[in-house]
């Protein structure tokens with residue numbers, strides 16, 4: 024007897040009518056991923072531009088004041104999340120805006136606000152490390168035809184690592200008095216913490232290089248390895264996102280149970296089994312919405328199923344950043360109050376500066 028072969032076509036998983044006689048095939052094109060890519064590329068480009076300006080600024084002082092002069096871009100403080108936490112605590116306990124690295128606090132508040140309104144969108148729409156990480160695992164999937172997933176017994180404890188790291192940072196910062204925070208930020212190390220960070224990447228130690236190489240390999244093999252398991256900043260954004268009214272919501276009447284949403288979810292969430300995605304791991308990337316073939320079955324929405332369109336998300340992120348940074352600039356709470364003479368004195372002796 025010859026074997027029977029079954030050939031499944033896309034039409035087989037796309038029934039055209041539901042029990043309540045509503046057509047389910049999605050009509051218009053979903054452009055959420057185009058909007059997300061645009062914001063990711065713009066933000067990555069902005070970070071590269073900020074990094075270049077800062078490197079030129081530092082080089083000016085390294086070369087004894089010769090060469091091109093750029094002013095220090097305050098946005099570089101987005102890469103100082105601990106200083107942002109310290110300054111936030113300082114501001115909340117004293118009511119005064121810190122004068123050293125205030126932009127670190129302003130950006131932390133802006134990213135937290137985005138998370139509270141639009142879920143953990145910072146991670147999948149803005150964060151340059153998230154963007155690079157996503158490109159790397161997608162490259163890995165193309166190259167190796169798959170990404171690997173840890174068994175649940177390993178995945179769960181690994182996922183808790185980022186919360187443990189976050190708790191350690193919180194413990195350290197919350198335990199500091201406002202005087203201790205001011206003393207740290209006004210110390211030679213605190214004043215040039217941004218330059219120290221630039222040096223970390225420019226003069227990678229063997230250990231740091233091996234760690235980064237290992238993370239790169241793991242990111243090729245596993246989806247979002249860094250973000251899923253190790254990033255404390257993402258963990259903080261995820262906790263803030265628990266307050267968000269915006270959630271991925273599935274209409275069980277329109278859903279055709281094809282499970283495509285679960286297959287593409289970078290956070291490995293079982294979207295097809297949930298009515299509302301509450302998880303702190305959901306980044307609001309909308310990949311699940313983009314792939315869903317059934318009209319109105321899946322959307323990012325506010326309560327009462329008020330849909331959030333991708334362009335509203337993109338515009339909302341832009342508006343939150345503009346309003347918070349604009350307000351900080353207007354209030355004089357954006358630029359660090361560090362004179363050039365401090366950089367002239369400290370940059371040449373940077374290697375001798377150690378953590379206080």
Ligand code: SF4
Nearest residue numbers: 288305306308309311
């Ligand atoms: S549930 Fe949807 S929006 Fe949330 S992470 Fe998964 S794919 Fe992205």
Ligand code: SF4
Nearest residue numbers: 278279281282284315
């Ligand atoms: S919600 Fe998920 S399971 Fe339901 S139709 Fe859409 S992609 Fe398929």
